[in-house]
Amino acid sequence: MPGGDQEPGRYYVGVDVGTGSVRAALVDQRGILLAFADQPINKWEPQFNHHEQSSEDIWAACCVVTKKVVQGINSNQIRGLGFDATCSLVVLDKQFRPLPVNHEGDSHRNIIMWLDHRAVSQVHRINKTQHSVLQYVGGVMSVEMQAPKLLWLKESLRETCWDKAGHFFDLPDFLSWKATGVTARSLCSLVCKWTYSAEKGWDDSFWKMIGLEDLVADNYSKIGNQVLPPGASLGNGLTPEAAKDLGLPAGIAVAASLIDAHAGGLGVIGTDVRGHGLACEGQPVTSRLAVICGTSSCHMGISKDPIFVPGVWGPYFSAMVPGFWLNEGGQSVTGKLIDHMVQGHAAFPELQAKATARCQSVYAYLNSHLDLIKKAQPVGFLTVDLHVWPDFHGNRSPLADLTLKGMVTGLKLSQDLDDLAILYLATVQAIAFGTRLIIEAMEAAGHSISTLFLCGGLSKNPLFVQMHADITGMPVVLSQEVESVLVGAAILGACASGDFTSVQEGMACWRPLAVFSVASYNQVMISGNTYSELPKSAPCVGPM
Template sequence: YSTGQQKLCIRYYVGVDVGTASVRAALVTRDGHVTHTAEEPVNIWEPCADHYEQSSEDIWSKCCRTVKRVTQDIDVESVRGIGFDATCSLVALDRHFQPVAVNHTGVRERNVLMWMDHRAAEQASRITATKHRVLQGVGGVMSPEMQPPKLLWLKENLRETCWKEAAHFFDLPDFLSWKATGSLCRSLCTLVCKWTYSPSDGWDDSFWSAIGLEDLMENSYSKIGQQACCPGAPVGRGLTAAAAADLGLIQGTAVGASLIDAHAGGLGLMGADVTGHHLPCEHRPVSSRMALICGTSSCHMAVSTQPLFVPGVWGPYLSAMLPGLWLNEGGQSATGRLVEHVVRGHAAYRQLEEQAERRCVSVYSYLNAHLEGMSADAAQLEQLTARLHVWPDFHGNRSPLADQTARGAVVGLTLSQTLDDLALLYLATIQAIALGTRHIIDAMRAAGHDITTLFLCGGLSKNALFVQTHANTTGDCTHVCITDLECARIGACASSDCSSIQV
């Protein structure tokens, strides 16, 4: 082949991952090789306690910048498909698809209620008190991180502004699919996991009436979604002319129905090929795996062939991540954010920064090495915190207690504030997070899940101490770390090339 012919023979797929604090894009080949990556930070506003807001325009802009960066050295005609995943945040747009403010100050740019926004805690409690049948699909307790309580908060607090003006409410992953294609079709992943939608029965009118949001039923639920499709299904006619220009791609490029960011990671972990690695799950069904997606928060995902109801754990959700399988999703509302909060808030943090910079390592790599130095025997490192204990629910307990009013605690502090003290508090925090994971695994096993192997991905999975502590705490589970940019597969599915992509 000539050079030009070779370029046309290469097929690429783009995955765009919108996390809590940044957008990442990856360019992936047909055999699953990641050739280029790019990352851009996104803005977060915290106007008051438990209120977290973002801008959909800022997020889309960063998506476009990262995609252009990863495709700048290739012929964009070779890009066959693109897929998006994002946090399960709530986006408000008016009838002209322009941003609508989700705040009392009326700043339209801030039109996204983030997943971690807990302003609707009281509304979530009231929804739980209805004991409506749809709550069986969310572990029996409605979380303020889901969309119904957020919508109810907007109606009760911004009735004359946001609620009156808004014509469309999107989960952020679906906003990105709409922005790319112009299609209002929503992903089953978002609707089932965060909106109480049933793949077989659709919306439950009695639920929305019971919680005071019957106005969303108007025009066949046009504000929150009239059509749904499986993750990875082609959306619309591919990229619109405007979206293609924004992204630097070709009009009509296939776009796959989106996933929540954690579920994209879960899809990659559940489908990982472990042949020859001698893991307990090598010759066992995918239902023996738990995917732990650990970043700002953590999600613990397991699937089953039959619905399993786990008190305090979200689900069971049918076909929300893998077609035909039921998903249970546990989680911890603050993990990476908690570690950062504990470390950066300590009096010895400045000293830690200076020491890490001197050695050209991250503060966490330095802390890990410092702890090894504090322990005479690496095998006994975990005993360093025998008199220091952390309860990690600083942002409430997502699972399995399902108590968003829970608060964190530290027991065993002294008047000392040295670098050693910071290292011990850091270790105790990681141990507390790992114990939370064990609590979730135990609850899922008690309900019928047969979990033998724990797969990790996300930022915290790059921390060796975090992974080792989880291995020590969960006992018989083996741990494997794999990339979570599985959203490129969504684009491949949409382009009908999925059989050519390998996990």
């Protein structure tokens, strides 16, 4: 078991493939992150709502970052490797070569990304079946899941893709295959995105009913008929070819993967909160909600018994923490929406120039600008007249309506930096209100949540963190390790190496410390994202 001083020099590598970049970390036996590297990845949007990536491009980025983090380390001390990734659909032919997922026939672009909404007609038809598997995805299947995308490929690219396809992988499973040559799928991806049941396996009647009976006839060989729990060791470990690519020793243990949000959940949900006076201290882990916020936000809540929450994905058994049921709320675009609103504003070039002059990120600049213009009132009052509805890419939870669109009310003719800052604030607030709606739906169905644990790129934004505390009325905990998703991935590698006997042991041994919590305003909401009362308590203990 790692964690003690008696066996020094054991290392694990975690690789996290997000929407915009790939990150790797070298983690030691105490769960401390020693090295970090990241690398952007390509995305294509050949037409509206079609989002594609390349598995070769992503693998190449995994190799670059992994080589960087293990530089200078004795490779014999590296014990295990774990991957997590977004749940995008990777398509390969029978010889494991990339196949095009586009009308252009560009086989380099062989991934339909998770946020791709091309399969709208297919998902409507799937939902009309009211098949019982839909109970386990909040009652409504999302267009972002894999079944509608597979159906789209069959109906739209029959000859160039569907008939030639030998393997459809969730991206986390593609990575573990690429590293080991083992095609086994992770229970996490199959349960959460492919309608697989941890207890009953595949449901033939679902696939036949939606017109994908060919997958059943093949005994699910194309989508996975060997399923392993996250953290299980795959085959003979890293193949010599992958070892050369990644700069790691051949044969080291490689784990069955996790979806990125789930790795983040593992990384933060067990955070040690002792000494902060939080309601969740000494309470079951089920009182905690992990919110992984990057391009999207994912709200991960666990329970001992299954809880059916309308519009919230799950309940999924053992998909994140073994033995627990998981509900996953989500907002499809959060970081992407904030970037969109800020970068699309007329005052963005001015913002960029001013932020650069101060060597700040545009978000740090905007946050300090809001502080300047708020005068005596709390910053939240700046949006009394400006409101954003954040569902620019549909609503994942709890409304589960992909047709919803975004909205801004209260616009004026001026478009200066103040306007941009206030629009940015209203967007952040609207996203936080979305989180509040998700929590309310989860609580109405039986969850009892007292504390939020944030991680992901957006958790580096103090305004985003503070607004989540203000608007949900709950304290927000950030863990000492900023890259918690990578800690989750490295826990998988340590499990596969046999150094942890279970994911739970990994979570317990590598329990990160909370660095601070954010106290809530005692606010009362009135219409939209405004406050009707001044805050009664000092709001923030963090680096605002």
